[in-house]
Amino acid sequence: MTYNLSKSKYQSGLQCKKKLWLEINDREKASPLSKAVERIFEQGTEVGIEARKRFPSGLLIEYDRTNPSSSVEKTKEAIKDGAEILFEGAFFYDDTLILADILTKNEDSTWDLIEVKSSTKVKDEHIPDLAIQKYVIEGAGLKVNKTHLMHLNSKCVYPDLSTLFVIEDVNQQVEELSESVPNNVVGFKEVISEEAEPNVAIGLQCKDPHECSFKEYCWEFAGDKAVFDIPSLSKKKKVILQDKGILTLEQLTKEHPLSDSEWEYVNRILNEGIDINKDGIRQMLCELEYPIHFLDFETYNPAIPYFDGMSPYSQFPFQYSCHVLGENGKLDHYEYLHIDNTDPRKPLAEMLLSSISGAGSVVAYFTGFEKSVLENLCGCFPEYSERLQSIIDRLWDQLNIFRYHYKHYAFGGTNSLKSVLPVVVPELSYEDLEVQGGTDAQAVWDEMINTDDEKQKERMKKELKEYCRMDTLAMVEIHKKLA
Numbered sequence: 001m002t003y004n005l006s007k008s009k010y011q012s013g014l015q016c017k018k019k020l021w022l023e024i025n026d027r028e029k030a031s032p033l034s035k036a037v038e039r040i041f042e043q044g045t046e047v048g049i050e051a052r053k054r055f056p057s058g059l060l061i062e063y064d065r066t067n068p069s070s071s072v073e074k075t076k077e078a079i080k081d082g083a084e085i086l087f088e089g090a091f092f093y094d095d096t097l098i099l100a101d102i103l104t105k106n107e108d109s110t111w112d113l114i115e116v117k118s119s120t121k122v123k124d125e126h127i128p129d130l131a132i133q134k135y136v137i138e139g140a141g142l143k144v145n146k147t148h149l150m151h152l153n154s155k156c157v158y159p160d161l162s163t164l165f166v167i168e169d170v171n172q173q174v175e176e177l178s179e180s181v182p183n184n185v186v187g188f189k190e191v192i193s194e195e196a197e198p199n200v201a202i203g204l205q206c207k208d209p210h211e212c213s214f215k216e217y218c219w220e221f222a223g224d225k226a227v228f229d230i231p232s233l234s235k236k237k238k239v240i241l242q243d244k245g246i247l248t249l250e251q252l253t254k255e256h257p258l259s260d261s262e263w264e265y266v267n268r269i270l271n272e273g274i275d276i277n278k279d280g281i282r283q284m285l286c287e288l289e290y291p292i293h294f295l296d297f298e299t300y301n302p303a304i305p306y307f308d309g310m311s312p313y314s315q316f317p318f319q320y321s322c323h324v325l326g327e328n329g330k331l332d333h334y335e336y337l338h339i340d341n342t343d344p345r346k347p348l349a350e351m352l353l354s355s356i357s358g359a360g361s362v363v364a365y366f367t368g369f370e371k372s373v374l375e376n377l378c379g380c381f382p383e384y385s386e387r388l389q390s391i392i393d394r395l396w397d398q399l400n401i402f403r404y405h406y407k408h409y410a411f412g413g414t415n416s417l418k419s420v421l422p423v424v425v426p427e428l429s430y431e432d433l434e435v436q437g438g439t440d441a442q443a444v445w446d447e448m449i450n451t452d453d454e455k456q457k458e459r460m461k462k463e464l465k466e467y468c469r470m471d472t473l474a475m476v477e478i479h480k481k482l483a
Contacts, residue, residue: 003068004192005096005185010132011125013188015209018200022214024192030213036439039446043303047118048101050304051150051165055102058085068097079142093139094185100133102150103142110145113137114167118303120154120312122168125209130170131177135185147174152312158305164312202226203242204235225249225269229413230262265413272409280405281482288396290327291360292479295391296320296471297373298441298464307343309380317373318344318445321468322355323476331476337464339457341449349377353387360394363475365417367397398475401482417474425477428470435467 004024005013013020022029052058059078063071071090078086084105091098102114115130117123130147137144149170156163191198202222206215219226225248227233227241237257246252249266258266267273298319303312310316322334334355338344356362364370374392378385402415411419418430418437435441441464448460 003092003095003097004189005132007098007129007132010096010184010188011129013184013191014128016200016205016212017188017191018198018218019212019214020188021191021194021197022217026197029217031216033213034436034440035443036437039439039443044118047152047303048116051102051116052087054165055085055087055104058087058102059083060087061089061099063088063090063099068092071099072097091133091137091140091142093136094182095189096132096136096185098133098136100137103137106145108145110143111137112146112148113144114148114150116150118152120152122149122151122170123209127170127173127177130174131181132185134174134178135181146171152303154311154313156305156311158308158310161304164304201242201245202228202247204228204238222248224412227252230258230265231413233258233262268407268409269412273407274409275407277405281401284401284405285479285483288361288363289359289394290325291357292325293356293360293362294323294325294472294475294479295356295362295364295370296322296468296475297370298438298445298468299373300442300445302446307345315373315376316343316345317348317377319441319464319468320348320352320355321465321472322352323472324355324357324360325476325479333469333472335465335469337461337468339449339461345377345380349381349384349388352391353384356391358387358390361396362391362394363396363398363479365397365471365475366399367395371395398478406482417471420478421474424481425474428474428477430467430470433467433470434463441467 009020009023012023052060061071061075061078068090069092072092075086075089075091078089086103087101089100089103091100100113101116104112104114106112113130113133115126115133117126119126126149130149134144134147147170148167150165150167153163153166202215202218206212206218206228212218227246227249228238230249240257241247241252244256246256249270252258252266268275297317299315299317301313301315305311305314307316319337320335324332324334326332334351336348336351336355338348362370371392374388378388378392381388399415399417402411402420406424408423410423421428421430430436435444444460444464448457448464451457451460
C-alpha cells in the first residue's frame, strides 16, 4: 500500500500547496524542530493517552510506520471481531491514510468519531481534520454517525481530573465541509505529483493556523524586510498588501495604508536608521534605586495539570536568576532551579525572598510577565504575600527604554531582549548556549526532572542555569551601556 495524503498532509494542503509539496518532495528544506515544538508534540501525545483512560474498554491499534497496511488490516480484524471502541484505528481510502483518535460503535452499527486535541476550545482548523477522517473512514466501509471534538477543560482544577475533558458535537460544521473534501483530495494529489514546487508567494498563510516549518526557506529573499513583520500591522492591512502582491518593504509606496508609526518603522529599516533619545533614557534611569535587582523567571504551563489548584496550561515558575547591582558597582548573583518533579512554587518563593532585599528597584524585561508570576505566588502563599507585593511594587521595565527612547534598524520588527542585546552589547551573546529561549527552557526542564540519567540531568541543569543567568546578565550589561 502506498499513500500520498494523511490528515496532517491534508491540513498542510489547506494551509499552503507549496508546504504540502515540500513536505512530500523536498523535506530537507524544512527548519529543524526546536525543543519547544518537539515538546508540544509530546504534550499532544500525552493528552491523547490521558483521553483514552475515559474509555477503559477501548482497543489500541498499534501503528507500524514501516508497514502501514498491517495497521489497516489490524483495524479491519478488530472491527470484524466485535471491537466497539478503537484507539488509533487505521483506515485507507483514495490514496489517503488516517489514524482516528477514538471511534465508538453505536447500537445501529454506525460509529462516532472523536478527535482529541490539547487545546481548551474548538478551533477552526480542527474541523477540516475531522472532515478528512470521516471521508476516509466512510470510504473504507464504515458509517460515521457523529463527529466530536474532545478538548481540555480550562475549568478543571487539580487534583480532581474527572472533568479534564470536554466533548463537543461538531457534526454540523464537519458536514458543511464534507462536500469540499473529495475535490481537495484530487487537487492535493495533483500538487504532490508536480515536478517543480508550486510558485506560492509568502503571506499570512505562512503563520496561520501554525507557523510553517518551511517559512525560513520561503522568506529568505525578504530577509528582515517582509511587510508581514511590520509591528502591530493589522490583519486587514496585511491582506490588502498581500492581495496587491506587496511582500517586502521596498515595494511600499505612499499610497499604501500605513499609520505614521508603521511608516516610521519602514523608513528606519530601509534607511538603517538609529534614533536614540539620551535625555529620555536618562530620565528613566533616574527612577532606579539601589540596590538594583535584575530578575528573570522561567515558567512552565503543562497541558495536563499536576500541582494543587492548577488548571490546564496554568503557569508556574521553576527557575529564576537575579543579579544585584550595588551603588558601589559590586555585582552579586542569586539563582534557583527546581530539580525534581515536586511542586517548585513554595521553595522558589522562599529562596526568591532571600535573594531580593526589602529596598531597591527590581528590573525585568517586560514586567507584565514577572508581575503575573509574582501575583500567582501571592495567591498561593498568603504568608508571603506582603513581601512578594513589595517586589511587585518595585518592578521597573527595561523594555520601555526600547519602546520609546532607543530605536535601531537592527532590532528588526521586535524589541525582544535577544534582538536588543547584540546591538547594544555586541560582546555578549546567546549564540553558544544550548537553550535558546524560554520555550526551549520549558522543554529541557520537563525532560530534566523526568530523566533517571544523572549525567544527562547534570548537563541539563547546567544548560538551564546558563540560559537564565544570561537573561539577567544581559539586562545588567545593557543597563551599564545606557547609564
